[in-house]
Amino acid sequence: MMRRKEARAGFLFALPWLFGLLAFMFYPLLMSLYYSFCDYSALRSPVWIGTDNYAELFHDEVFWTCVKNTLFYACFSLPLGMAMAIGLAMLLNTNVKGMTVYRTIFFIPSLVPMVSLAMLWLWILNGDYGVLNNALATFGIKGPNWLSDIAWTKPALILMSVWGVGNSMLIYLASLQDVPTSLLEASELDGASAWQKTRNVTLPMISPVIQFNMVMGIIGSLQVFAIPFVMFPAGIPARSTYFYAMYLYDNAFVYSRMGYASAMGWILFIVILLLTLIALKLSNKHVHYGGV
Amino acid sequence: MSKLSDLLIPGLISLSLLALVGTELRAHPKEDATRTHIAVWVGWSGFEYDAFQSVVNDYNKSQNKIFVDLLSITGNSTKTLISTSAGIPPEISLLSGAEIPQFADAGAIDVLDDECKKHGWTQDKYVPGYWDVLQYQGHTMALPATPSTVALHYNVDILKRAGYAKPPETLEEMDEMVNKITTTEHGKVKLAGFLPQEPGWWTWCWGPFFGGQLWDGKSKITMNTPENLRAMKWVESFSKRFGPAQIQSYKSGFGVFASPQNAFLADKVAMEIQGVWMHNFIQKYNPKLRWGAAPFPYPKDRPDLKGHTVIDQDIFVLLKNCKHREEAIDFLDYLQHQGPMEKLCLGQKKSSPLRVKSPEFWAKQDNPYIHLFDDMAYHKGSFATPKIGIWAEYGAEIASVLDEVSLLQTTPEDALKAIDARMQPKLDQYLSRLEKRRKAEK
Secondary structure (H helix, E strand, C coil): HHHHHHHHHHHHHHHHHHHHHHHHCCCCCHHHHHHHHEEECCCCCCCCCCCCHHHHHHHHHHHHHHHHHHHCCCHHHHHHHHHHHHHHHHHHCCCCCCHHHHHHHHHHHHHHCCCHHHHHHHHHHCCCCCCHHHHHHHCCCCCCCCCCCCCCHHHHHHHHHHHHHHHHHHHHHHHHHHHHHHHHHHHHCCCCCHHHHHHHHHHHHHHHHHHHHHHHHHHHHHCCCCCCCCHHHHHCCCCCCCCHHHHHHHHHCCCCHHHHHHHHHHHHHHHHHHHHHHHHHHHHCCCCCCCC | CHHHHHHHHHHHHHHHHHHHHHHHHHCCCCCCCCCEEEEECCCCHHHHHHHHHHHHHHHHCCCCCEEEEECCCHHHHHHHHHHCCCCCCCCCCEEHHHHHHHHHHHHCCCHHHHHHHHHCCHHHHHHHHHHHEEECCECCEEEEEEEEEEEHHHHHHHHHCCCCCCCEHHHHHHHHHHHHCEECCCCEEEEECCCCCCCCCCCCCCCCCCCCEEECCCCCCCCCCHHHHHHHHHHHHHHHHHCCCHHHHHHHCCCCCCCCCCCCCCCEEEEEEEECHHHHHHHHHCCCCEEEEEEEEEECHHHHHHCCCCCEEEEEECCCCCCCCCHHHHHHHHHHHHHHHHHHHHHHCCCCCCCCCCCHHHHHCCCCCCCHHHHHHHCCCCCCCCCCCCCHHHHHHHHHHHHHCCCCCCCCCHHHHHHHHHHHHHHHHHHHHHHHHHHCCC
């Protein structure tokens, strides 16, 4: 009797959250699946058209341009971001005076709002007057036109993505501090070098966190939107920075093709799900759980 | 005691929230609850918003039954779309003329034919170019807000230094002037005579300036025509003459539009295509600039195109299923009277869409070329965006392909073929689905 009462109370406490989950997550999710099979503009009731949206997407040149751009971005920004975050976390895990100040300094950039960040980078990356090219010029290097040369626009965005590694850096830092000192001391007694300690003790011990950040990184990089949306409207120049989420947004809210955009959303969802599962499968044998 | 401390934090939070609500209500008291409130959403801000707010205030004072709640919204058309789909649209929204087909085909805006007859909002009352923008498939779908046409703005001193006392009349003259004015140093552009990509707002306009059409008015995309090809080759010629990388590099030094670093205001581009509003920005950011405005040049072999231009107009639409339709129409009717319309247009430093304008209206205008902008809207060849439901996508496609041509990534011939090949199936599909839907609704 008491248990049932407790269960009822628990359910009642969870009810607002459950309602939110059902109303604002599951319902839109299911409806978007239905809309993906419809001609739907958001202004009129949807009309069932079967798999036409999906078939059209596979013949849509702009769709494939966006897929290529997004994959290019993800392939470079993800490993670069992870390497930077781990590297910084390791540096910030050393025993140096004033470390909290350094940690704060390296974390602060990730607090900058996306739009402000985009405006800041427009100034840094300007081909003629930008800070970066001026810095390169002092070393005799002629910097490219980062914002308008189609060969450099995506690398510019990849470079910018490193700016936001603060959050994952912080997670790595926390996990580095959990690496048992006994293991590090034992390896030291065995005569391990700094690299050997990192390779054989530290990295395996933080591998679950690396795996987590990798999965989050895959999701985040395939959904890249805000910064290119502000810096390169409509993917200029010549759609070289037109990413998947931008085309999805344009279809939904600019071209009023909500059904088509929903189909794009579901394709992205399935791709992310598959990539995540593959990444988990491939990395599972390298992940070491200390407690197990 | 513990019960009291348990209540302390929730109590403090509740009190803070109540105080916040109270302060908010005090700062923004609900205006006269006895009146019917209508929501009007606009994308205007700054002095343009202030001008409209002043007209709205006049209306609110002029009677005691209706109160207009004016709201300035960023990305107004997207938010209008979302609120309409949610079934809670504002009564009136300010859109661009180009958006009428998209909203009309989706059944989101009301046809105003009956109201036009009732209130005398008829063709003879409006400047032809502006009236035409409001028409879609034989119906009046919107009413004019503030109109504009586009003209070639030129820097008098730069032209003078190059030996020209007046702006170009034909495109051939313009090309010659551009060659003379544009200067390069160590492979870098130092001054540009004209750049088709600056400011890059009417990327679709070059074909029509050469006499081209963007579609046949019914069902066919017509980008691949001799006129449009000529226009595309003209755009390409700038990159061939001065180098795509050099132009890109030069352009990257331009500041944002509303700033003293604006390319035209900073003497970086001698001639630029701009609307009637440019005068305001010149006054604000470089009042010493000696400038002039003239109709955009026409091809020498097409004198019939002399004086024609782009028509760019903000319009008011009445959203279907809005709560207070009659009250919204009353406000729209107020706006279409000469006094309020002139006050709005004068406040925004634009010409009026009404044919009849008072002598005071002209006298108070400080743009020395205001008559030119008004006259061009009467030209039979003046053109607005095509009245096509997929215009947003079509326009984006033209802009992207134009980018590729400017970067010499593709040839004008291939570019036009590519636009036709991509957009024709989209238009066919759009029209066929629209037709099916209309039949089903009948």
